[in-house]
Amino acid sequence: MTVTPQTSGNGLSVTYEGAVYPAEEIARGAAYELSSAAEAPGFEWSRPGTTRPWRRFVHATEVSDVHPATEPVEEPEAPLLVPLHRERGWSYVQQLSQQPTAAGDPTLAAVRDSAVIRRGTRMVKVLSARQLAGYVRGWLPHGFCYREHDVAHLRTPAATTVLRTDGSDARDGADVTYALRWRAADPGDYDVPVGAAHRGLTALAPRDRIGAAVLGTGFVPSSGQLVPEFVTRDFADLPMPANATLLAYPADGVEVVLYSYQAEQRGWLRMAGPQWRHLLAAVPGLSPDQEYVPTGEAPRSTRLVGGYAGGDYEAVADLPGGFRVLAMTRAARYPVEWAARRLRLANWRGAPCLVLREETGWLRLRLRRPDPDAVAETGAQCQERGVYEAWAPAAEVTEDRVVDLPYRL
Known part of the structure; x- marks a missing residue:
């Protein structure tokens, strides 16, 4: 007897660890939400009152035999490639x-x-x-x-x-x-x-x-x-x-x-x-x-700028379409001829920094290369993982300059 696997409301199913489950596509096929009518290893009870209350999220690399196969609507991202052989499997690489x-x-x-x-x-x-x-x-x-x-x-x-x-x-x-x-x-x-x-x-x-x-x-x-x-x-x-x-x-x-x-x-x-x-x-x-x-009109630590007809304008990345002049009216949203990210850099107490903002003779700085010496010398405080900031007297800061980092269009 042939058993027809269940599918989700959109007709999609995938094979995961040898079993076929109804699935919902996530992030254009980067992952799948699997559902099951019965308890299965790794599945969580999450939607009581439904015919398939057990579910699990898995990455696309963990499933096979997607039914029906779908064509991507845009260029897919490069997958993470793991060179495996009998002695060095996925667990080895993860460790x-x-x-x-x-x-x-x-x-x-x-x-x-x-x-x-x-x-x-x-x-x-x-x-x-x-x-x-x-x-x-x-x-x-x-x-x-x-x-x-x-x-x-x-x-x-x-x-x-x-x-x-x-x-x-x-x-x-x-x-x-x-x-x-x-x-x-x-x-x-x-x-x-x-x-x-x-x-x-x-x-x-x-x-x-x-x-x-x-x-x-x-x-x-x-x-x-x-x-x-x-x-x-x-x-x-x-x-x-x-x-x-x-x-x-x-x-x-x-x-x-x-x-x-x-x-x-x-x-x-x-x-x-x-x-x-x-x-x-x-x-x-x-x-x-x-x-x-x-968001307010406070000065921003960085801006996207672009060129059009010989002038420099504030620009916006409107992807995947491209870069254009930032303008309220649609007729003025011209595609830019060049684009760059503009930011302000400086050094303080030997540490390379970003200038975030300026207030009455003081500069808010962020360390570009955090390390124990720079943190100790500047007294920078950790704001979140890897991000260290401090206030510095503007008079003590050196090499204060604005730079443009061009984008290749």
């Missing part, structure tokens, strides 16, 4: 990624090099409620982040613990986790935290850091995940691209789009309906009923 002494291992380097950011790659940064409030009020993407393709299967507060940068975890009792998702404007805006340039991060004592230790292998500290991590280059803020989104993931793993960034208005438009407003209750200083939240 190797957790050993700081293995940072130069050729096998580990080959795996890490396969995680590639291209223009338009969707990036993700997991946030606490406090961090979400900061981004709604004007913070820009910075610090540690990940390709959505690599973390799409981590969707619950407990699962995203390994991606948090604020030092808290699922044991804090949070029943929702938040995230910022945006498209990369240029691969040059990101760096891999390995090698001599980032060795100081691995040497920082626990008392001087927030969040998990930086291993120096380029992978997230985890007992069971193999997730490549990135940092914004020099830990700089990046200009917020058009249509970036702020997300919420409650305990059942559903993705809720809370806000969408409106570049011309410099603010966040609320997208969540009434049934999801309770997810914002824990966010300090934010009214769940506020339809639109402007």
Whole structure:
């Protein structure tokens, strides 16, 4: 007798560990949500009252035989490639990624090099409620982040613990986790935290850091995940691209789009309906009923600039379409002829820094290369994993300059 496997409401099913499960595609096929009518290893009871109350999130690399096969709607991201053979399986590579002494291992380097950011790659940064409030009020993407393709299967507060940068975890009792998702404007805006340039991060004592230790292998500290991590280059803020989104993931793993960034208005438009407003209750200083939240007109630490008809203008990354002049009227949103990220750099007490803002003779600085000596010399405080900031008298700062980092169009 032939048994026809069950499928989800969209007719999709996948094979996972030899069994066929109904599935829902996540992040354009980067991961799948599997459902089951009966208990199975690794599945969680999450949706009582349904015909398939057991579910599990798995990465696309863990499944086979997707039925029916679907054509990608856009260029897929480069998968993480792990060279395996009988003596060195996935577990070996995962364990190797957790050993700081293995940072130069050729096998580990080959795996890490396969995680590639291209223009338009969707990036993700997991946030606490406090961090979400900061981004709604004007913070820009910075610090540690990940390709959505690599973390799409981590969707619950407990699962995203390994991606948090604020030092808290699922044991804090949070029943929702938040995230910022945006498209990369240029691969040059990101760096891999390995090698001599980032060795100081691995040497920082626990008392001087927030969040998990930086291993120096380029992978997230985890007992069971193999997730490549990135940092914004020099830990700089990046200009917020058009249509970036702020997300919420409650305990059942559903993705809720809370806000969408409106570049011309410099603010966040609320997208969540009434049934999801309770997810914002824990966010300090934010009214769940506020339809639109402007970020304010405070000077920004970085800007995207572009050229059109011989003039320089503030620009916006509107990907995957490209770069255009930032203008309120549609007729003035010209495609730019060149684009660059403009930021302000300086040195203080021998440490290379980013200038974030200036107030009455004082500069707010962020260390570009955190290490024990720079932290001790400047008295910089850790704001989140890898991000160290301090106030400095403007008169003491040297080599204060504005630089443009061009993008290749």
